[in-house]
Amino acid sequence: MKKKFYALLLAAAVTVSMTACGGDDGGSAKNGDDASAGSDAAGDDATAGDDAAGDDASAGDDADENVADAGTENAGAPGELVELNIAYMPNYASLWSVLTGMDQGYFEEEGLSIKLWEFADGPSEIAAMEGGSIDLAYIGHGAHRLCINGQATIFAPSSVHSTDKIVVLTSHGIESVNDLKGKKIAYNAGSSSETALNSALTVSGLTMDDIEAYEMDPTNMVAAMTSGDVDACTAWNPYSSQIMDNVEDAVEIEFATDAVNLSSWICLPGYAEENRDILVRFSRALYKSMQYAAQEENWDYAVGLYATQCAKDKEACLVETNDATWFSADAVKSGIEDGTMESYYTKQQQMFISSGDVEGEVPLENYVLFDVMKEALGN
Numbered sequence: 576m577k578k579k580f581y582a583l584l585l586a587a588a589v590t591v592s593m594t595a596c597g598g599d600d601g602g603s604a605k606n607g608d609d610a611s612a613g614s615d616a617a618g619d620d621a622t623a624g625d626d627a628a629g630d631d632a633s634a635g636d637d638a639d640e641n642v643a644d645a646g647t648e649n650a651g652a653p654g655e656l657v658e659l660n661i662a663y664m665p666n667y668a669s670l671w672s673v674l675t676g677m678d679q680g681y682f683e684e685e686g687l688s689i690k691l692w693e694f695a696d697g698p699s700e701i702a703a704m705e706g707g708s709i710d711l712a713y714i715g716h717g718a719h720r721l722c723i724n725g726q727a728t729i730f731a732p733s734s735v736h737s738t739d740k741i742v743v744l745t746s747h748g749i750e751s752v753n754d755l756k757g758k759k760i761a762y763n764a765g766s767s768s769e770t771a772l773n774s775a776l777t778v779s780g781l782t783m784d785d786i787e788a789y790e791m792d793p794t795n796m797v798a799a800m801t802s803g804d805v806d807a808c809t810a811w812n813p814y815s816s817q818i819m820d821n822v823e824d825a826v827e828i829e830f831a832t833d834a835v836n837l838s839s840w841i842c843l844p845g846y847a848e849e850n851r852d853i854l855v856r857f858s859r860a861l862y863k864s865m866q867y868a869a870q871e872e873n874w875d876y877a878v879g880l881y882a883t884q885c886a887k888d889k890e891a892c893l894v895e896t897n898d899a900t901w902f903s904a905d906a907v908k909s910g911i912e913d914g915t916m917e918s919y920y921t922k923q924q925q926m927f928i929s930s931g932d933v934e935g936e937v938p939l940e941n942y943v944l945f946d947v948m949k950e951a952l953g954n
Contacts, residue, residue, distance in 0.1 A: 655686075656683065656686055656687060656688040657686055657687050657688065657853065658687075658688045658689075658690055659687055659688070659689055659690065659710045659711060659853070659857065660690050660692060660708065660709050660710045660711075661673060661689055661690065661691050661692065661709070661710065661711050661712065661713075662692050662693075662694050662700035662703060662704070662709045662711070662712035662713065663691055663692070663693060663694070663712070663713050664693070664694060664695065664696065664697075664700075664713065664715070664811075665693055665813055665885050666811060666812040666813050666895060666898075667812065667877075667878065667881050667892060667895035667896065667898065668713075668715065668733070668734060668811075668812070668838055668895070668898055668899055669713045669715075669838075670880070670881045670884060670885075671868050671877045671878075671881065671901060672733065672861055672864040672865045672868055672877075672901075673689065673691070673713070673861065673864065674877070674880040674881060674884055675864040675865075675867055675868040675876075675877050675880060676689075676860045676861060676863065676864035677689050677880075678880055679863070679864065679867065681860035681861075681863045681864055682857070682860045684860065685856035685857065685859060685860045686856065687853075687856060687857060687860065691884070692708075692709060694712075695763075695792060695793055695794065696715075696717075696718070696763055696765070696766040696768075696793065697712070697714035697715055697717060697718025697721070697765075697766055697767075698717075698718055698721065698765045698766060700712040700713075700714060700718070701714075701718060701721055701726055701727050701841070704727070704842065704843050704846075705726075705843065710842065710846065710853075711840060711841070711842050711846075711854075711857065712727075712840070712841055712842070713733060713838065713839075713840055713841075714727075714838065714839060714840075714841055715766065715767040715811065715836075715838050716767040716770055716836040716837055716838065716923070717765060717766035717767040717768065717769055717770045718765070718766060718767075718841075719837060719839065719923055719927070720765075720927045720932040720933055721765075722839075722841060722942045722943075723924055723927060723933050723937050723942060724933060724937075725844070725941070725942065726843075727841040727842065727843060727844070727942070728841060728842055728843065728844045728846075728847045728942050728943075728944060729839045729840070729841050729920075729942060729943045729944065730839075730840055730841065730842060730847065730854045730858060730944045730947045730948070731839065731840040731858045731861055731862075731907075731947075731948060731951070732837060732838075732839050732840075732902055732907055732910075732916060732919070732948075733837075733838040733839055733840060733865075733901075733902060734837070734838045734898075734899035734900060734901050734902055735835060735836065735837050735838075735899060735900050735902070735919060736836050736898065736899040736900060739770075739771040739774045739775065739809075739829070739830060739834070739836070740771065740809075740815065740827050740828065740829045740830075741755075741760075741771060741772070741775045741807055741808070741809050741827070741828050741830070742800065742807060742808050742809070742810055742815050742818050742819070742825055742826070742827050742828075743806065743807040743825070743826060743827075743828055744800065744803065744806055744807065744822065744824055744825055745824045745825075745826055746803075746824045747803070747806040747807075748806075749806060749807055751828060752775045752778050752779040752828060752830050753779050755775065755776065755779055755781060755785075755786055755807065756779075756781055756785050756786065757785070757786065757787070758786055758787065758806040758807055759786075759787040759789060759804070759805040759806045759807075760772060760786050760787065760788055760789065760805060760806065760807045760808060760809070761789045761790075761791050761795075761796045761799050761800070761805045761807070761808035761809075761810075762788060762789070762790065762791075762808065762809045763790070763791065763792065763793050763796070763809075763810075764790045767811055767836065768793065768808075768809045768810060768811065769809070770834075770836070770926075770930075771809040772788070772809040773930055774830070774834055775809065775830060778830050789805060793810050793811070793814045794814065796808040796810045796814055796818070797810070797814055797817045797818055797821070800818045800822055800825060801818070801821050801822055811898075812895045812898060813885070813887070813895075815827060816891065816894065816895070820891075834922075834926055835919050835922045835923050835926070836899075836923075837919055837920065837923055838899070840857075840858075840861065842854065844942075847944060847947075851947065854944070854947050854951075855947055855950050855951050856951075858947060858948065858951035858952075859951045861951075862904035862907065862951060862952060863904065865901070865902055865903055865904050865907070866903050866904040866905065868901065869901040869902060869903035869906070870903070874893070874896045875893070878892050878893050878895070878896060881895075904952060907948065907952065908952045908954065911945060911948060911949060911952070911954065912954075916945070916948075917939060917945070920939055920943050921939065924936070924937065924939075
């Protein structure tokens with residue numbers, strides 16, 4: 576049975592120190608003052624999807640009034656940078672490539688200026704794009720169902736992983752996914768969190784009817800786990816790390832699945848039709864960034880940019896480099912040529928069909944722009 580967060584009354588007495596992310600100057604890091612990407616991370620960028628009361632406020636409402644519409648005049652004057660409003664989530668998976676490109680000047684080389692805006696999850700980002708405040712966005716696995724259902728279009732892959740994790744409290748009698756029956760488990764509906772929970776239940780031979788499932792914002796999961804009002808949760812970084820840091824008996828259980836969990840870069844279908852050149856230019860810069868930051872010897876550099884942007888401890892952030900396989904430009908190019916990328920998105924769609932999130936098979940070309948990928952990669 577699903578229960579809304581307000582039924583728990585679990586965060587009222589709990590104060591958790593949350594690290595704020597996103598600066599008020601999320602634009603290109605090489606802006607003439609040689610500022611590093613995210614150097615204003617302690618600033619006051621609006622944080623969408625941050626409503627701890629769980630009132631499902633429309634994402635992007637927090638954004639400043641001066642955020643440009645997604646319909647920005649992308650042509651621009653000769654020599655003038657085109658500003659793009661980019662949605663991200665405060666974790667390494669979301670920021671590893673885009674911050675590298677900003678810091679290295681790859682986006683400027685393409686005539687693009689990047690302004691970053693923080694969101695809590697993929698569905699909130701898509702809602703903000705629909706509202707006109709965001710141009711492009713990074714999403715994790717769960718929000719891909721919205722792309723399959725026609726709400727957004729994928730123009731570049733970012734990373735992949737084949738395992739999931741669930742954070743549990745060992746003092747509540749949970750040592751493995753086989754101990755989840757009857758437990759109170761928090762998750763974020765419509766995101767990678769819900770996908771991870773379903774995977775954990777499948778592995779343990781359970782369904783949602785076998786647990787007490789509580790929908791809530793990922794920030795509230797930290798409070799719920801800290802207070803002990805729930806027994807487990809499926810949170811992603813940085814929230815899972817915050818739980819691990821604040822709760823003594825919290826452990827993260829990793830379990831293998833037969834799943835393909837992808838993260839990608841997206842835009843609205845209409846934006847893709849009207850701004851193909853922008854997508855190619857953004858992707859071209861992004862692939863340069865991915866080629867550099869995907870190399871293990873450069874992880875320390877990329878993590879440093881992420882830690883600065885999100886005002887976090889760099890050493891604590893390094894663990895997030897193990898969250899996925901980070902695509903290099905070469906990996907994307909060869910993956911398109913040998914059909915690996917197509918197989919990833921095909922299997923992902925099949926997963927959503929099996930879970931009931933997607934009604935039936937949808938042609939990949941309806942929502943995955945392999946032609947943009949190929950053009951940006953020089954294929």
